[in-house]
Amino acid sequence: GAVVSQHPSWVICKSGTSVKIECRSLDFQATTMFWYRQFPKQSLMLMATSNEGSKATYEQGVEKDKFLINHASLTLSTLTVTSAHPEDSSFYICSAPPGGSSTDTQYFGPGTRLTVL
């Protein structure tokens, strides 16, 4: 299957700082990528859809000014958590469907564990 990577795999930061998480499709081009957040023992919650060359679309209740998404190329999307606070501590996971959003199957990255002190 298609491979999606994330970097870093984990990060610890101080409250008030910003953290950037990268999502890369390694062997395919992804015009669309999705960002999810997962709290312990809970399901994945879609945060936003990242679109190459255009603005991301955010799910209801997700602050676009806090979670900045940039999809600058066909293989890279970044999620920046700005002014992070302890409640932002979570497991952030990206996914990408090879061929764009019309493709059914989505492949997930390994996730990034964010801990805000």
Next chain:
Amino acid sequence: GESVGLHLPTLSVQEGDNSIINCAYSNSASDYFIWYKQESGKGPQFIIDIRSNMDKRQGQRVTVLLNKTVKHLSLQIAATQPGDSAVYFCAEKNPAGGTSYGKLTFGQGTILTVHP
């Protein structure tokens, strides 16, 4: 809609037994469904998928059953092994059209524990 589970259902089985994990989905218009396996600290891993024009699909040691009448999915794992221990999520894909095209909605998940 989105699913938030505060306490995931659990299923404990003995090695070698067959496991059945169930999922209720929300949108009767969904046309594509996927089962994912998630191990601790890792991202979801694709297991098997099924389209809405099918009732059953088999893979290696896994079978997915779809009952559209009651909006129910099940994942059957044959001869369950300790390495199958993980959280299993079903996901439905929103149908074409509208702003939700291409998005997946995840079920709450089930924790499978396989005892040697």
